[in-house]
Amino acid sequence: MADLAQTPPRSLSRAIPLGAVPVWSGIALLLFLALPLIRTGRRFLPLDYMLHPLSLGAGLHWAPAVAAFAVIALYLRPAPRPAQARRRADMAAVILSLGFVGLWAALFSAGTPFGWGAMGASLALCIAAGSALSESNRVRGDAFTGAGILLTLLFVTLFITYPLVMVIRSAVWIEGVLTLDQFRATFSSSLFLFVDNRFTEVNEARMVAYWATAGGAVALAWGLWSSRAAALWRRAWMVPLWVGAGLIAGWAVGIMIWGRGALPSTLLVAVIVAPAATMLGFALALLGQRTNSRAVRGILGVASVLPFITPPFVIGFSMIFLLGRRGLLSHDILGISPFANPLYGAPGVILAQVLGLAPVAYLIIRGSLNSLNPALEEAAQTLGASRWRVFKDVTWPLVRPGIAASLLLASIESIADFGTPLVLGGDRNFLATEVFLALTGRYSQSEASVYGVVLLFLVVLVFIASRWMLGVKGFATVTGKPASGAFLALPRSLEWILLSLAGLWFAFILSLYGVIVYGSVVELWGINNTLTFRHYIEFWNTGWPVVWYTMKLSVASAIPAMMVGGLIAYLVTRHRFWGRSYLEFGSLLSFATPGTVMGLAYILAFNDGTLLMTSTSAIIVLALVFRNMPVAIRASMSGLAQIDRSLEEASATLKAGSGTTLVRVLSPLLLYPLLAGLIFAFVSAMTAVSQVIFLVSAGNNLATVMLLARVERGQLGVAAAMATVLIVMLLALIVLLLVASRYLDARNRGKGLSI
Amino acid sequence: MNRITELQPAAVDLGRVTKRFGAGAPAVDDVSLQIAPGELVTLLGPSGCGKTTTLRMIAGLEDPTEGRITIGEDEVTHLPAEKRDVTMVFQSYALFPHMNVRANVGYGLKVARTPRAELTDRVEEALALVGLEAFAERPVDALSGGQQQRVALARALVMKPRVILFDEPLSNLDAKLRHHVRAEIRALQKRLGLTAVYVTHDQEEALAISDRVVVMNSGRIEQQGTPRDLYARPVSHFVADFIGSANIVPGEYDGSDIVLGDARIPHTQEITQGPVGVMIRPEAVRPAAQGLAGKVVSISFLGPVNQVDFDTPAGRVTGNLPDDAMGGLRPGAKVALSFAPRGLHLLPPRAV
Structure with a gap:
């Protein structure tokens, strides 16, 4: 006891007499003076002393040094009273912000790219200012919280909001004039709606007119019939309303079917894919939850992982092998002529997307089904409801939120999909591919931006629609305790239908993946089926260095994605502060924005001037970090939700700062979700295409982009070899993760968590 | 008339019912039970212990592996739940969260295609029986635990x-x-004269409510x-220990006296002479x-009584003594103990 009483309390803040504010101001000053403030070209590396602030003469760019110096001086005088300390911290925050603003004002007015010094000093200034805000109680929490909030706000603004604003700006701000000309030009272009194709025998415009007329006629009949009991004056305005709606609906359907432009094609595919993938996912989820067969459950488990480790267009590309003009099934077995093959265009894209998105729907709906209380179904059963009736009255209404979530995600993914339409689109245009083609083919930033804005608008529309569909809220199951009990078995006939559906689905998936492997070992697909390892040798020579580089970048992006995501999740769940909903909204935005639009946004935001970063690996890493961050946020949030706050409070009463608590207490408990998030971020970085396709350059090629280029050039053998290697590698990684998590679980259960 | 008060309760008969889940010991093992x-x-x-599984087999939510279940005159052994005239109150209440109170109560009648007028009447009557007429239009998650229970x-x-079945219906409510x-x-x-089967792990609840x-x-x-029977004359250590609290100390029985340490206590009971377990109720x-x-x-002072632990030659004995029976007992005091005959019962010796 005596020993304990005599030992002085050990903590960082006591060991160093200074607070976080002057220390970080000092670091800012140091970084400012030690590192080159600017660059001359794209490259970050050469530490040329001519670019140091000392060599750049006097000017506004000295602002951070002055600010840091002033703050340190301010903190040299002790502040005996709390009120004084708070006023001092307020002043420090203002001075530091002025330093930050001054530096960037100087850089922007000069137009020179920022260097290490500017970046380092800015980050240190942010941390110092955040600490000052917490010291002055403007932010509730300690210095770590204040700095974390300021940094994450800066990141989200700089790497999500600002680039997207640039897309909108570039669409309406052309050569210094605010104009809607580009919108007008794009909307009237045949690429956008494309109604009449003079090379086909059908007159598409007339077909659309027929559809509109038919829609109007049906609506007229329906309006007359449904209002037959209403008063005449009501019919007088209701019937024309119906007819108008019918005309528009018929016209829309007609355009979607006959117009081959970007908007109707994208909408047609999304409108079919979202419900189809959701229904397939729902069927598989029902089967997976209620079948007694372990084999079926195992197969579903494996198959639901496949889309995550498969680059998004690979399904489309193996469909060419299987169902294309020279496809194994379509040409060799069914004997369909290469000229009459119906795959290219809407059918192929729809099929590929349904296959790719059904597992995603499966996972969402499975979660929703698993949270159902089985006693609800039993209660309905004891009240006399048959199995079908239970399904209709209880199961279905309660999984509707899951269905809506799946519809939302599937529509967004379908609208955003870039790789599949590029491979299988045929004579149809799609919005996501038009962004790419406008920029790289027609060299028009403003046209690409218009397509980007249309895409963003559609995504927002889908979000609003899903909100509306979900109604007021989801259903929290009313219960004190989780109830036990088994889920109702499926009606025998339904189980057979679902089993055969799942069997068909799985056989198709299996043959698609099998065909890729097969395609990688034959000389030339469909022409010369001699077995060869030529493609693997070529891959080893040309492809492997790129794959290796991609892996390095993916690791480099996954770790910060996890860290920033974890930090945002922690701040958003455990603290209340100004800008909290902005952080949440920003991360949602980066998740929902189609990849090509994000890629375009990064090009527009970081292609010149002070923020120049294109053609470096840094921009690819940044794009991947902020693309995959929302997943990390989600993973950490659900992990955090399971950790009782009293743990942190206990840590705080033991005088640990929130940074220490996050690292020493929360991170070990979150180990598994963090690891899963990390692997997921790595895997999605490895398979990313759309968000990085604009950002790669000669020295910075990525595996998936290279793969896509090979598919487009028709080098299918090498592409297949490359795809096989990628898929096998990522699959092995996932399996390793599963085994490791089993092992960790078992160990933790046995011994208790060792921290 | 179709009033709830005029329902026709039925007898339930379980004949040698066994339920196995996979390999291993059966969950319910050769249970026979008649309910009037x-x-x-x-x-x-x-x-x-198999109580909930037994209940679920009566409901038709589990299929018995062996044996026979009849309700009234009808054999229902393998009949699914929806075809039996049996309803159940679940531990989690299992109220449909997407329906309001009225729709929840009326669901079974709706499934049975009851005419609308009769449905409305019977729902009103049922809500009146549990005192929730005023809550008919509320969503169920806006009710308290006790109200949900009554819905x-x-x-x-x-x-x-x-037959109505209760599966630990009170376990989610607070004590009062x-x-x-x-x-x-x-x-x-x-x-209502209901035939009811009630599952609980709370012995006090079981004693208070049951026939x-x-x-x-x-x-x-x-x-x-009957509750009194079980309390006064348990047949085994398990029952004696599970129902109420009991001291069980080893002793000898010679046909007229119990030999307990150095004391002899007169007692008459049909039981094999020799070593026995002596159950002594604390009161x-x-x-x-x-x-x-x-x-x-x-x-220790418990309010109505004092709980006193005694060391005796036969082992530790706990007594519940009201204040006026304490006679100034202090820790360390030496006393002689007598036992009221109603709280004394002999059990077969514990098998080792």
């Missing part, structure tokens, strides 16, 4: 079931409410009888002029 119309029978036991009860009653609701359930059951208690252990029926323990020698180890 209008009787409330409680299945009591620790978790995993679940109304939903089960409205079907005029021939639990006493109140169990009295209500009992009163309603008596008033008959069935104590189950490891899938088998350990003993059945039967009193200090006396002569009897079993004991030494006070500790005293």
